[in-house]
Structures are given as structure tokens and as C-alpha cells.
Amino acid sequence: MATALGSIAEIDRELAQLRTDAETGEPFQRTSVMTHIAWVPAEWVEAAEDVLAGLAERHPSRTIVLVPDADIGDGLEASVDVETFPAGEGRQIAVETIRLRLCGSRAAAPASIVQPLLLPDLPVFLRWRGLPPFSESPFEQLVDVVDRLIVDSTEWPGLPESYARFPEVFDRVVVSDIAWARTSRWRPQLASLWPKIGNVKRIKVTGTRAQACLLAGWLRSRLGHDVELEHEEAKRLEGVDVDGEPAPFPPGDPPAPADLLGDELERFTRDGVYEEAVKAAA
């Protein structure tokens, strides 16, 4: 049900129309807990759509997907979808997705485009795909209009050096990192090795580079001394050796990508432990 739209007014009109059941004329119940903005450069579009598909039902929200394309002529190309889910006896709830292609110079001024589309009084989350261009206009603008920034540092090149500039935004916006969330099953396991782990000198992490750096940073910042890191690349966190001894494997299955993002969307407060881990990882 996608229609090409060129202005905010047209988007609003289309949304109002789609919120009514075409067959019965009855309005769907609109229910939202947040506005979720996703900044998705072209190379991330496919991966982002997969995650959004799993997210919509769990977190009814208005999702605004921003796809920047600075290399073509100025303009705005938008499409909107209203997806419905059953909720209760005979009722349907509607969640909205607005996809915006920011063409030419529009890509440099995203805040002015998303602000009229934000749901009033609800929290605004920004999911930034890839490494944020710190100090550059689109990133700076959007950080100032959102309540929470969600990144996945697994997507960042050049770790751990790339973490160095990240703490600059900690005082401006609450930050979540999905790579950090992916270590959440392992951290209690490592904590359970206390007090022996208090003197750890070296860890070997089999997982992504981001997971390895963050776990090392976490241990350094919490324990207050250096912890040497050896990293073995794997697509997921498969093991942690503490001074040569494997830590017990955590119970349960690792969560799906949509669940990881979903969990982060439920958190609203600053995570000081993560912030310290990033600083110590860099």
C-alpha cells in the first residue's frame, strides 16, 4: 500500500486515510509508545527492513525510516504503510511506518523533516546504522531531537579506536549499543566468577570485535586495572576465557536482532556502566 509522496502534508493526509479500514469504514485503533527513527544509508536498507519487520508488532510505534541519498537532485520521496495487528476481540491496532528518501541537500537537514512527524509527548528513539559521522550535520541534528540513540558498534569499522569519539555524545543523549546488549547474557556469568575474576589479567573473547572490546572495557572499568584482550573473530559471542580458563557458557539462546532492538527500546535511563566500558575500550 505504498504511495509516492512529496511533502509532510501529503504524508499526514495519506496516514489519516490508511488508518481507516477500507472495507468497513471503521477506524483502526492507533496505539503508539514511541516514535522510532531509523537512519539507514542505502547499504543498510535490507538489514534494517528485516529488523523492523520483527519489531512492529512488539513495539507499536510510528517508525520513520530515513534513507539519505545526497548524490541526486533535491527532493523528498516518501511512502507510508499502516500495518494492523489483531488486539482483543474483533479489534485491530495500527502501527505506522513512514519511509523517507532524503534526496540531495535534504539529506543534510533531517531534523526539520522528522520534527513535524514526531508523535507528541512520546519518547523518540534514533537507530543509527553504521558508524555515526560525529560532528557532521545530520547526526548532530538528529541527536538533538531524540531521547535515545541506539547504535550497534558491531557495524563500526576500526574498533576499538572508533569508540574514542563516542563519549562526546553521552552528555547529550542517552545511548544504547546493541553490541553491548549482546554481551548481556555473558556479563552475569563473568560476574559470578567473583572474587577470582577480580585479579584477571587477560581475557580471550571469541565473538565479534565489538563484543571483545566492550567486555574488556567493562572489566577494566569495573575492576580498576588493565585487562589484556585477545580476540578471536566469530559471528556471535561463543566463549570467554579468563586467564586461560573458559568461563561457564550462559544458559538459553541468544536473542534475535528484533528482540535486541526491542529490549533497548524499553530502556530510558543512562547506562553508566556501558559508558565507562566504552571509555575503557577505546
Place this chain on the structure above:
Amino acid sequence: MTETAEPQLENPLLEGLHLQRTPEPCALVIFGASGDLTRRKLFPALYSLALRRLLPERFGVVGVARSEESDDEFRERMKHAVQEFGRDEFRAEVWDWLAEGMRYVATDFSNDEGQDHLASVLNELDEQRGTAGNRVYYLAVPPDVISTLIREIGERRSTEGWTRIIVEKPFGRDLESAKALNHEIQEHFDESEIFRIDHYLGKETVQNLLALRFANGIFEPIWNRQFVDHVQITVSETLGIEGRAAFYERAGAIRDVFQNHLLQLVALTAMEPPADYGADSVRNEKVKVLHSIHTPGPKHVVRGQYGQGYIEGQEVPGYREEPGVAQDSLTETYVAAKLYVDNWRWADTPFYVRAGKRLARRETTIAIEFKRAPHPPFELQNDGLQPNVLVCHIQPDEGVSLEFAAKVPGQGMALRTVHMDFLYGGTFRTGIPEAYERLLLDCFLGDARMFTRADEVEEQWSLVDSIVALWQRDRPSFPNYPAGTWGPPAADELLRRDGRTWRRH
């Protein structure tokens, strides 16, 4: 992992970790393991808790019932129950973990030999599963065997670890028997070890009522006699007695639903804000409400019994035609009452409550009807200006809706009542846990907040006794409402006399 162990407080790695509440190791003993409750509710709840890793790592369940069954037969029967009634997908590895700690003991509840056998099975579980002598006894048994069990368990309680006891409703059948039962239990157990279950309190939406009232600044200032015209609470079922004639003939609607679920909803609606969310703070406030409810006069209580009628287009028999029910039964399947809570907040504000079987629709709601606007400046048509109503939908369609007047678009100033809905399942799409999951976990954790305290039960029975005493004076003409309707005409009259009507559903 517990959060309380002292050495862990010094562990810097624990800071910021989102640790779930996980109880200490324990063994759960279910008396009445062959019953419907165990099959339909308890095991599906245990499985859901196991799936979410909320049960202790060292855990065991012993089913106890009269019928002969082996451990494996018990496991197999419960596995089917979980597959049939569980809310989660069945995962063999989760079930296998739970099943490994399952045992079955066939015994008559008063039989010494059987109790010895149970004790040895529990000791064995302590050794094999590391349950550390901690016990939760769940009494899902008919009321007449509860006393015997309490005595047996009390006298044989483990000297190691802690012991908790969960008692299913009905807790007694009148004030005297409830007091006697409380006395008996308290001879062997401390109040903090006794968990009287009312599964309504485990419902998310019932707990949401507390959130609505005490986590929002806008409702509490108008939640009183100055602004509220009256309150209507409905607990209606479309089901009949579902083969439970022996129980229902003795209980009726007043003991089955009014004494517990319905009065709990009244208490939660009318209570003062507790000082904190501790078990005693919340329960103290509920007891004050129950104590303040004044005994309704005979004209303020209506009872009914359903006759033959139609549910969803299908003909259903009357109560007296149900198997096991006496043909001249005077058991009520419906009760409605106008209650007053005699305190500063609610004086002269009626609480109209009703509960019944075979009614037109399955629904549990609390409706707060506010006073009308004193002087609307508009020329009103139709029924005039309708009052604002805040409706808490406990089930189904869990949520909250607010009814208010809005202008109909167009010339002039025509008004219409519109609904603003918050749909629980629409906003939080993570699946609502079953009440028994929450309550079992709370008991394993020793959290009695959502369980009923001795004095609370006694206040409930005191009110029920006074109503039942009124009923001894006359003989009702039953049946007095057809199945599939909203109850006897006298229940409508109860409100009509006050110039009000039951909410239209």
C-alpha cells in the same frame, strides 16, 4: 542468582546488570495433583516460568493425589496438559528439565504411611536436585481435607530450610470456619508463611489498577465522593458450572466469586494509597476498605439463578437441569448488591457490584462513573449530556477507556459520547503472563503482596455472612433469569430505584 548475598554487594561487576528475580532452591508439593487446576493452570504456569528461566535452578515438583500413578505416568499426563493449555510453544528441552525433577506420590491425605512416603521423596529430591529443605505446599484440594493436611504438614515440617503453604479458595465457607481455619494454620505456620491465593490478584490488569490510580497524578484527586457518582463492578461469565455441581451447590455465586474476586476488586478500587508497595502496606489499606463496607439491607442485594436459555445461539439448560444439581436447588448463580464504603472518601457513593454465571457476555470491568457537568451551556438533544466514565477492563480486551463528550462535526453544537481507549495488549505486545505464573513465582520468592491475609479473608466472610443471613428469611423464586441475559429484573430495579442503570455492554 540471588541479589542479597553479602559478598556479592562488593562485586563491582554486578553494577548495572539486569538480574531477574530468581528464587532460592525449593521443592513444590501439589496436593490435588490429579485435579483440573493442576492440569489447566499450575503445570502450564510452571512450564512458562521454566521457559523464562524464572524457576530456581535447583527445583523439584511432587504431585500428590489419591489415584495410583507412576512418576512417568504423572510426567506424561502433565506434558499433555502443558501442550494443551500452555501459552508458550512447547520446547522439549525445557520440559525435560522440569520433568526430571517431577515425582508422584499416591496417598490418601490423612494416611501416615503416605506422609512418610512423601517425606522420603522430598528428602530424595533434596539430595538429587539440591532443593535444600525448602518447601512450598500447594493445597489444591477440597476444603474438607485442608485441616488434616495443615496438621500433617505442620507437624512434619522440615527442620532445614523454609516452608510456605499456598491455600486455594474457598478459604472456609463462612466467618466461623474461616476463623477456625486461620487459627489451625497459624498454630503451625507464621502469617508470612501462609499464601491464601485469589488468582484475580495475579492478573496483570488488576495490578494495573494500582498503577493507574497511584502512578498517575490526575486520577487520585477526583477518585472520591466529590467527583464520583457511583462505581459499577461486573464479573460476568457465559459458562455454566462445568460439571462442578458438588462444589457449586454448596458455594453459590456469593462464595465462589463475590466473597473473593469481587470484594478484592472493590477493595483495590476504594483503597487509600499505601505508604509503600510492601505486602503489609497494601493489605492494610485493603482491610480498611473491607472493614468499612456497611452491611447492605435486604433491598440492596439481589440473587438469581439461571434457567434455560441461549448462549451464542446455542440452547443451554437451566441450572437445575445441570447434572448433579437438585431439581429444587436454591443455590444462587447470580448476585448483585449495592454496597457502601463508610469512610471519608466514599461516604454515600454506591458501589453496584454483580457476578453471575450464564450471563450475556464474559466480562470483568470496573466502571467509575463521574458526576455530570453541573451546567452545560449547550442546548442538548437526545439523552442530554452523558457522564464521564472511566472503565478498567480486567478481562477480556484488557485495558482502560475513558468516555467523554465531543462535538459532532458540523453546524451547531451537537454532542456525542466518544471513547478514548488504552488497549493493554495493543500497547504492550510482549504477552501477558498468566495469573498463576506471577503468583507461584511470588510465593517462591516469599512475596505475599498479592495474596490474601487472614484478617482480609475474615472481613470478606463477615460481609458474606450478613448477606447470607438475610437470605435465610425468604425463599426465592428460582430460576429468575434466562441463560444468556444480564440477570434477574430485580438487579435492574436495584439501580433504577436510584435513577441509574447498569452500563450497557
